Amino acid sequence: MPALENIAAADALDVQRVLAGDVRAFEGIVRRWQGPLVNLAWRYTRDRGRSEELAQEAFLRAWRGLASWRQEGAFSTWLFALAANVYRNDLKRVPVVNVPMNEAPEPSHPAVQHDDLALRSRDESVRRAVLALPLRYREPVLLFYFHEMDVAAAARTLRLPEGTVKARLSRARDLLRRRFPHLEHESGSVAAPHLTRRNEA
Amino acid sequence: MRQDQLDTILAQNEELIPTSGFLARVMERVEEEAAAPPPIPFPWKRAIPGIVLAAVVLVCGAVAIVRYILSLGATQFTSPQMQLPQALPPAMQQAGWIVAALAISAAGYWLARRLAGRSGLL
Numbered sequence: 001m002p003a004l005e006n007i008a009a010a011d012a013l014d015v016q017r018v019l020a021g022d023v024r025a026f027e028g029i030v031r032r033w034q035g036p037l038v039n040l041a042w043r044y045t046r047d048r049g050r051s052e053e054l055a056q057e058a059f060l061r062a063w064r065g066l067a068s069w070r071q072e073g074a075f076s077t078w079l080f081a082l083a084a085n086v087y088r089n090d091l092k093r094v095p096v097v098n099v100p101m102n103e104a105p106e107p108s109h110p111a112v113q114h115d116d117l118a119l120r121s122r123d124e125s126v127r128r129a130v131l132a133l134p135l136r137y138r139e140p141v142l143l144f145y146f147h148e149m150d151v152a153a154a155a156r157t158l159r160l161p162e163g164t165v166k167a168r169l170s171r172a173r174d175l176l177r178r179r180f181p182h183l184e185h186e187s188g189s190v191a192a193p194h195l196t197r198r199n200e201a
Numbered sequence: 202m203r204q205d206q207l208d209t210i211l212a213q214n215e216e217l218i219p220t221s222g223f224l225a226r227v228m229e230r231v232e233e234e235a236a237a238p239p240p241i242p243f244p245w246k247r248a249i250p251g252i253v254l255a256a257v258v259l260v261c262g263a264v265a266i267v268r269y270i271l272s273l274g275a276t277q278f279t280s281p282q283m284q285l286p287q288a289l290p291p292a293m294q295q296a297g298w299i300v301a302a303l304a305i306s307a308a309g310y311w312l313a314r315r316l317a318g319r320s321g322l323l
Binding site for chain 1: 205206207208210211212213214215216217218219220223224226227228230231232234235
């Protein structure tokens with residue numbers, strides 16, 4: 001994985017080439033950012049086909065609006081904000097779930113939770129419950145975890161103050177904990193390795 | 202922020218790898234857009250006289266209606282009705298209205314084709 005500075009420099013160079021008329025230079029941008037944009041769309045929709053369609057639309061919007069990127073900010077910040085806007089508008093047009101939060105499915109067999117399949121099913125239920133949150137709480141959750149628990153990055157993508165994002169995140173987590181109360185009992189038992197590393201840093 | 206199992210679950214998201222044709226599809230759409238001719242600007246120069254004329258007619262009509270209402274007084278108001286010459290029989294009067302409607306439609310169609318033809322749409 002190239003260093004962040006190299007990626008930023010490559011982005012800036014490709015944008016300059018595209019604006020100078022070299023259409024093929026946009027390929028470099030798509031190649032670098034296709035994974036993140038498809039994965040961000042996946043978090044918004046949990047639908048593989050729709051994720052690619054939305055990511056494609058986001059790239060097209062980026063292509064059309066490339067001249068509006070002010071180079072004082074990172075290209076990735078601009079691109080993520082644009083993509084989040086595309087995904088948000090599409091979700092308003094065609095919502096992903098119509099299930100209310102209190103009807104979001106919950107695994108009913110705590111006795112078998114050590115079984116790998118049951119754990120995976122529970123985790124997926126929690127992730128799906130995020131989609132049942134109201135959009136104002138859902139987006140901070142999606143972006144906070146997409147940006148590896150970086151509130152500042154999530155706030156930049158949402159173009160909201162960090163304090164607002166923190167407050168919404170806290171409310172969203174309360175709603176999720178209320179829906180899945182058993183998670184609180186297991187609090188702190190297991191931590192994902194990359195989260196542990198991040199906290200240590 | 203305290204890290205707990207909720208964080209663990211939400212942070213462990215399945216990584217999606219874009220399909221092999223994704224890049225090509227995006228670039229195809231981008232190249233289509235790049236090759237497309239620029240959008241046709243709205244022909245303001247041609248449209249402005251028509252818009253001004255329509256506005257003048259509307260304003261004159263509104264003024265005439267207000268004057269008519271004021272001249273009759275609010276209680277005696279009845280909507281003005283267009284009358285064809287009374288000498289014509291009723292069947293001819295109806296035919297006259299149909300002919301007038303067809304003529305207006307034809308004029309509208311001709312004008313629209315003319316404008317579109319000049320803009321290179323036809």
